[in-house]
Amino acid sequence: MKIIKAANLVFDYIRRNEEGEVEDVNRALDHLNVEIEKGSFVAVLGHNGSGKSTLAKLINGILLPAEGTVWVSEMDTADEERIWDVRKTAGMVFQNPDNQIIGNIVEEDVGFGPENIGVPTEEIWKRVDESLRAVGMTMYRKRSPNRLSGGQKQRVAIAGVMAMKPQCIVLDEPTAMLDPNGRRDVIRTIHELNRSEGITILLITHYMEEVIDADRVIVMDDGKIVMDGTPREIFSRVEELKNYRMDVPQVTELSWELRQRGVPLPECILRKEELLEALLPLLKEE
């Protein structure tokens, strides 16, 4: 089943001068079509300005398309009557952890979403408990968010979305402002949610290392989808990726360079261990 469907999506950022005349039109999405399978873990890669954040905001109904339609579990995001159902179904986590936490105490922030959709008090407490447990932040529940690290704040934000029982979470560069430790924690948490709760994850990022465990990778450039496939398929096309000003994971790049120089390595290597396994027999032969 498809949880997200987007057909023929167009979105323009229009800059107007003081008289309200159009000064400049920047096409962020250009006739984009995409379908996301329920329960999958999809990573969206792209250079700055490739339109990937715009896509995220269109899915959550924060922006509405100029042309085309987005359906979130069969609901049109442009349908004003159902906009709250759309946002409940496809939760969203933003880049800056400070600017999306509303509560003065961790547990109050997690309860903010359920409060907004009118969940009864007892049920809110149950959901808050469950969500905090799911992201591993239960022991911090009485703390002030200002005293948490970036990674912890981001996990609180994820718990806040979880408490609304979404079927899908869209994360717009959730790790861009975090240190390596926080980044690892956040990525581990969303993989965990995907596996154990079956929540569809749409992870928007420009860190290659974060996408190698995804089920599917989408590469965007200039408002279009230019590559689409499993991480292994995508990263075996190193030269094409470089054309779109994208990097590949370090290990992949190294083994690709080695292959270019005539070392007989397998087609696409994503992890250090794989490279080791492939290299060791070769070294022994020497």
Place this chain on the structure above:
Amino acid sequence: MIRDITIGQYYPVESPVHRLDPRTKLFGTLVYIISLFFADNIGCYAAATLFLGAVVHLSRVPLRFIVRGLKAIVFLLLLSVSFNLFLTDGRTLVRLGFLKITDNGLRLAFFMGLRLMYLVIGSSIMTLTTTPNQLTDGLEKSLGFLNRLRVPVHEISMMMSIALRFIPILVEETDKIMKAQMARGADFESGNLIQRAKNMIPILVPLFVSAFRRATDLAMAMEARCYRGGSGRTKMKPLHYEKRDHMAYAVLAAYLIAVIAIRFFF
């Protein structure tokens, strides 16, 4: 550390006063302030002292925290006490040049001093025992009737609680901007008052820009989490009157009646 500052100087201990519903405390403070303006003889002030002493004792807030609040009004206190002392007509007790101390003046000055001190202590007991969040919740609920006059009570209290959350963040940011500007040779320490105020501009402009950016982000995040104003919203921590609140109201009523009785019959 800079991010530790709190507004309203909440003193975190467990006590019967801390556990009271914020509405009880708000209303109680109001009644206490009114009773102080009723009081005009020694009996009333004795009752007020007794009541305040009991509340302070129950709240388990150390006395020095409570007295600290008085420092802010020392000047005002001295001024109003000396005005009352020297400029009231009555039977002269002592004469110092053109100033004279009368029996009425002595009485008025004494009462005025007590009244001011009790006002400050009474209201700081409330802020010391109530978190800012509880306070905004309490205000929202007790001022709910203003909704009918189209006052956006929920929105105002949401704004207050968001402001409280962002104070430490903005303080930290100010600190960062200040250091960045100092690294580029900005000088915040020398010059006269006007000069120094002018020197603050390179701090204020980036601070405002960033505050607006944060506000936009936050508004988007709130919408993404289905925030749509106060209607249809449930509460994670709804306010409930407990038995202790009813008891507190009973004590409060007894106190108020006592003060009124003492005033009119003695």
